[in-house]
Amino acid sequence: MTTTTTGDIEKAAGVLRAGGLVALPTETVYGLGADAGNPAAVARVFAAKGRPPSHPLILHVSGADRLAGWAADVPGTARLLAERFWPGPLTLVLRRGARVPLAATGGLETVAVRVPAHPVALALLTEFGGAVAAPSANRFGSVSPTTADDVRAELGGAVDFVLDGGPCTVGVESTIVDVTGDTPSILRPGGVTREDLEAVLGRPVAEGTASRIRVPGQHPSHYAPNARVVLVEPENLLAEARAAQEQGHQVGVFLPPSLADAPVKAHAVVAVPEPDDDYARRLYGFLRELDRRGCDLILVSLPAEAGLGAAIANRLRRAAGPRTSA
Template sequence: MKDTKIIDIDCNNIDEEKISFCGSILNRGGTVAFPTETVYGLGANALDEKAVKKIYEAKGRPSDNPLIIHISNIKDIEPLVWEIPEAANRAMKSFWPGPLTLIFKKSKIVPDIITAGLDTVAIRYPRHPIAEMLIKKAKVPIAAPSANLSGKPSPTKGSHVIQDLMGRVDAIVVGEDCNVGLESTVLDLTVDIPTILRPGGITKEMLEEIFDRVEVDPALKDQSILTPKSPGMKYTHYAPKADIVIYEGEESRVVNRIGEKVDELIANGKSVGIICTNETRNFYSVGLIKSVGSRKDMKTIASRLFGILRDFDDTDVDIILAEAIEEVELGQAIMNRLSKASGYRIKKV
């Protein structure tokens, strides 16, 4: 067990000495969890193979699941990649810093452990004052997957990180809650047509404003994929302790079917949770009911989803029944995470 240091930092009044201390931990091969605008990340020096191994060990993460490298200046990308295509310059100009990860052909200095043996590397420039300053103070690019135990819902609060990684990492920086709430969009620029490998806060519609055409990798729906090209593609992720079943269809039919199933499960002695929206909350009267927000405000749903999944872990529910969200704009990323949390148990009604 490590002696994990908890570092509280006010995002509106950042203590530079505290950030420098955490940066020195990273620089000498340690691990630090820290907030970004998407979710909390678990960082280590991306160019130090021994340091990166500590990420996998702390999370219990499979070694064939690649990591994202985080930088604090666009110029930092140059030594990490083979080339910077024109499409990348367009994407970086429009969305960096921000919740967009870009896939490039990697340079020789990037360790294979980062890329799970692939010849490509995922890079992001986060838009968060703590993350940006921490990377600068570390003076090295930082590999950082989400700061949770592998398979659990990603952390959007410092308390989530402490719950999962206390005693497993050298330090945890506790700042404000993450405002996006879902991991970054991953865009592959090593192919002829820019392709989304993981949906996130930068939507397909937003990307289509700067590219003539954007595709979505079919592997997002095909679980027979053998080699993940991006973090989060291969394994079931984001799952609470209880099983989740998603109900998809016209709103009234979904509400009626969930209500019938809740009654059936309770009659069989099961404790049931329900994930719904503000529009349907009052239609349910039994079960542990949690609304993720209004369907008119997808940003709020995205920011609350992982927290609600974690909240259910503090209850005794045996099963969670969830309403599907329409897969348009940010709804695509929300349903990607919810589907993976359920192990793709989706019932169409």
């Protein structure tokens, strides 16, 4: 249940117009929003998150009819995908329009844009009238927030206003697709699956692992809790947990359905569902829960990478990535 009122929407739009920062709910995760056309406001987003300035932001608009000036052109493939998946968890990489400051794109001549499928976000975008640049509302590299309380706990006073739209329903970030070339390419898996995209387009969609276009979520360490995350093959999970616990670690375990009835020697255990909507929606909550329970090590097995399993596995790999400086 949301606690957002019409007055809250009007206040949040006023904060954006004044160059302030607003945390807003989307169906994927909570975003830290600023007026996309205001370079000073955009700079505040980077400062609040501790985000490297070379990492582009995603622009949010209220509809595909609001792309004028933000995107230089919208090719047919982009129009087809937007018609099917907007509002929704799909971000399209387009040529940068004249209204987009380079500060919001990390210096690139491309821009990432989407229309969120959350009534509070859409109400704010409609009231505001422009584009809102909004990465996830957390410190750079850490677990993305899926509730307003997550935002308040992590960013506190760095946010001028928090819109509470209730828990996010998708729970992992949007799929990012580059549509600037001849072949659409997934730069980040997310809430729209590869299978969904290919069904609409009627042709294969590439995986842009070698793309030179920078987009959010490509840093080696991302979505990371305080505890160290280690990837373990399912058949080794119980033995690795027991050994780490005996070595003095406070071990947290993501227990897959295949091991649901197995005895686990660990400090804390979360039973994860099959790699579907429920797992994606609860993923970041599981990581935050094991942090709250005092774990210093989290052992997890990757799910099968079909459907939403691809996005879940992507997030877990990056959560387990090397934690070097940006």
